[in-house]
Amino acid sequence: MIINKNRILSTENKKPILYDVYYTETDKPQPLVVFCHGYKGFKDWGAWHLVAKAFAEAGFCFVKFNFSHNGGTMEQPIDFPDLEAFADNNFSLELDDLDRVLNEIEKGNENLPKQISTISLIGHSRGGGIVLIKANEDSRIDKAVTWASVSDFKARFQENTPEFETWKETGVTHVENSRTKQMLPHKFQFYKDFKENEERFSIKRAVKNLKIPQLIVHGSEDPTVSEKEARAIHSWNPESELKIIEGADHVFNAKHPWEENSLPQNLEKTVAETIEFIK
Numbered sequence: 001m002i003i004n005k006n007r008i009l010s011t012e013n014k015k016p017i018l019y020d021v022y023y024t025e026t027d028k029p030q031p032l033v034v035f036c037h038g039y040k041g042f043k044d045w046g047a048w049h050l051v052a053k054a055f056a057e058a059g060f061c062f063v064k065f066n067f068s069h070n071g072g073t074m075e076q077p078i079d080f081p082d083l084e085a086f087a088d089n090n091f092s093l094e095l096d097d098l099d100r101v102l103n104e105i106e107k108g109n110e111n112l113p114k115q116i117s118t119i120s121l122i123g124h125s126r127g128g129g130i131v132l133i134k135a136n137e138d139s140r141i142d143k144a145v146t147w148a149s150v151s152d153f154k155a156r157f158q159e160n161t162p163e164f165e166t167w168k169e170t171g172v173t174h175v176e177n178s179r180t181k182q183m184l185p186h187k188f189q190f191y192k193d194f195k196e197n198e199e200r201f202s203i204k205r206a207v208k209n210l211k212i213p214q215l216i217v218h219g220s221e222d223p224t225v226s227e228k229e230a231r232a233i234h235s236w237n238p239e240s241e242l243k244i245i246e247g248a249d250h251v252f253n254a255k256h257p258w259e260e261n262s263l264p265q266n267l268e269k270t271v272a273e274t275i276e277f278i279k
Helices: 048-057 083-088 091-107 126-137 162-170 189-196 203-208 227-236 265-278
Strands: 002-009 017-023 030-036 061-065 116-124 143-147 172-176 183-187 214-219 241-245
Touching (some): 017 048, 017 091, 030 048, 048 061, 091 116, 091 126, 091 189, 116 126, 116 265, 126 143, 126 203, 183 189, 214 227, 227 241, 241 265
Parallel strands (some): 030 061, 030 116, 116 143, 214 241
Antiparallel strands (some): 002 017, 017 061, 172 183
16 A cells, blocks of 8 residues: 655645545546545544555545644644644635645655545534535536535624624634643634635535535434535435434544554444545
């Protein structure tokens, strides 16, 4: 297996993107999967490396990357040393990052297999929403898969609450990362960016207009994003496939760090369902 880890994608006047590529060598064109992490996520979280290996063993090229403003740096990609970047993040930037990754795949470089047959996107949690919007916009995408995806970005802002008003007045709010105990800042520009692009950022609109195969995977015991959101996404595209993993939580029973050499059973099921769907 070829593993190209922590490669840097540089673009002029933009923050660099750190990415990993996993694949097994073959003369045939390979289907490629791009994995997008979620809110407070990163490409090296938990068992994502084992997910990448499972896809590579199944004949895929698997690309996972850190969104440029996820709070990691080139030197320290795990956790959130760059809180200023985290505060400046928004949905426009994440969609642009994904576009940059797709452009690089299209262009081809020495870290990728020589021939790519198809491109599928997998998005976890908030990354699921990003993937669905991008899949609707970009004709390069052949299939779209979401794991524990959110169905509505607007609902997360909790407009018309005292907390929202305080955020608007002060220009910044903080969310605790329960694992690292850091207070992660969000500037009010995040909401402004959403409002300016509200129609584009409607997951419902994107899914209703999706013309490619779509798989929705969700855990029955997800405490972070309700199973109802998966069912809502499914209802907007009756052609989509919905798989509920019984007993699975938001991260399909993985955690960070993941010290074991095999995937937790529910994440293994999720990977198997996804591989079968993309194949």
